[in-house]
Amino acid sequence: MSNKIYFTVGPTELYPVIKKFYNSAINRKIFSISHRSKEFSDIFQATVKNLKKLLSIPEDFYIFFFSSATECMERIIQNLVIDKSFHYINGFFAQRFYDISTKLNKSPEKIYSSYGEGTNFKNLILPERTELICIVLNETSTGVALNFDDIKKLKIKYPEILLSLDIVTAVPYYKIDYEYVDSAFFSVQKGFGMPPGLGVLILNEKCIKKAEILNKKGISIGSYNNFLNWKENFLKNQTTVTPNIPAIYILGKICEYLLENGYKKISEETDKKSELIYNYFNNHKFIKPFVQNKYYRSKTTIVLETKINSEKIVNILSNQGFVLSRGYSIYKEKHIRIGNFPMHTVEDTKNLIEKFKLIKLK
């Protein structure tokens, strides 16, 4: 039995109800059913319905299930890009999206912001022949959250160019207006408090049409998981292959659970907890928020810069029952990252801050 609380950026703490969902599913033998059965189609339909309701996804959008957010990136590039994707890069996950386009022999272009900074896209002029704009809404590696209204204005400026939004650590807290997004994706081990193993892609008919164009041109859009095969299965409330049934089932149950509690609670508590954390570290001696501009500070993944090696601090807190993430890649030793998701309570957040106060360095 572990008494630790995972304040990590994902995988993170599970919702306590998850255990009940697993046991109930096993007792009802839900993990033994055929993915081509009526029983599974009912589960698929319930999950899609609850997810659309929770995230305000329009009725005519498709939901495809993949194995990770990274698979979503690969399938997006494969199906939506003949040649040129365009990437705004201000962290390692945006960079990964760009790298995938390169590895699939496309010709991506990019602009950078310094890591820890954001942009409002006001001065952005897209290169000629850009087919897809790729943006990460909330960069888990740096703690920068872009403002959705700025992204919306970019889409209004370029209505004909498809826009793909990485919303991995953003949802369910950050609201997205899907009128201005053609595809968006997340994985469930962040704000949905589930074990990892499922990537969820939300997309509109324009994406299907683009995949059809590639397919007709003889460009490979992948095999079993291409968008055309997925659409056909989605319309039957089915998946392309035997999927991660536990994850699809539990995602539906978690959405139902979050809907019962209401978005207002998620929103208010996330605001409150992030305020507690930022307020404390704004005045800390050797740990400061990494993102300088408050406009871009993420409320769900809080990245702190520490003058003491992060390993030391993370170990002290872990021994006291609070698990945090260290920095990403080159920031491993310099950063501490705190996940602020709906399953993290205000009480535990206060306790975490109290533990920080007690850290004594020799």
Add this chain to the structure above:
Amino acid sequence: MSNKIYFTVGPTELYPVIKKFYNSAINRKIFSISHRSKEFSDIFQATVKNLKKLLSIPEDFYIFFFSSATECMERIIQNLVIDKSFHYINGFFAQRFYDISTKLNKSPEKIYSSYGEGTNFKNLILPERTELICIVLNETSTGVALNFDDIKKLKIKYPEILLSLDIVTAVPYYKIDYEYVDSAFFSVQKGFGMPPGLGVLILNEKCIKKAEILNKKGISIGSYNNFLNWKENFLKNQTTVTPNIPAIYILGKICEYLLENGYKKISEETDKKSELIYNYFNNHKFIKPFVQNKYYRSKTTIVLETKINSEKIVNILSNQGFVLSRGYSIYKEKHIRIGNFPMHTVEDTKNLIEKFKLIKLK
């Protein structure tokens, strides 16, 4: 609470210990750990070690984790085939492997056997420039199991050509000599009695070398899940992206559990149960084994041809607590398929046969 027993070909009945494994993992917060942590590497290493021991996989083989057996097929074609794969097709899963090669813009070739039949490969002459031979050891769609010794002789005849073996419903019962196989793959919702969501690829260094050749030629071998990226992560006991941690953890525990009980028990019981089933249906009035030649009859997925619509029979048995699979694709109404995996007991198999005896048709 369901009292039904799933004698389906997969997803199928779970091992009863699975529930304990989930609860223990949740209590220990294993599904919250980082996939880059020492804790996860230990789990990864234990699963690989137990799996290699159970399936007698040589020490120098790699184990890569994907999301399904179908993903394994796609990654194999992507990484091992410049132009020409060769497929022996005697069922729908072998056909799927071929179709994937086509969809990835390769130029696969094929030979067919009538569905329900097998081959010993004695007269097979491979086309010029074949790079990869693709064979399904146990065709879940038709109930045909090839003989591994026949595959071995084919490999001895063509030692330079890579051989990829679909062992999805074959393991852990059917033994494979990995000296004669370059890559093999399975999914866990069959003989491993787990919920679906994990594909396991077993491969040797020759496959890595081939992926290197493709990569150097500028042929896309996929992005995050290509074999070169996977090898690099495997050597650190890590995965390429945040994986299905529950599945990797539970696979290791199931292998440990099967090792404790010993392969002899799996082997003897599978033989006994398949004998009980085939013996009974050899003399049945309107249900007969689909595979005529006993040499090719699968012991793990038993396919029966019925003169009465399969729906009727499957429904009668389901109402009595025994869930069976109907036929695959065009055989949906004409076939019944019975899974015979290690978690199915001799006692339950006898009970299932007794229920068949009671079926009265008006």
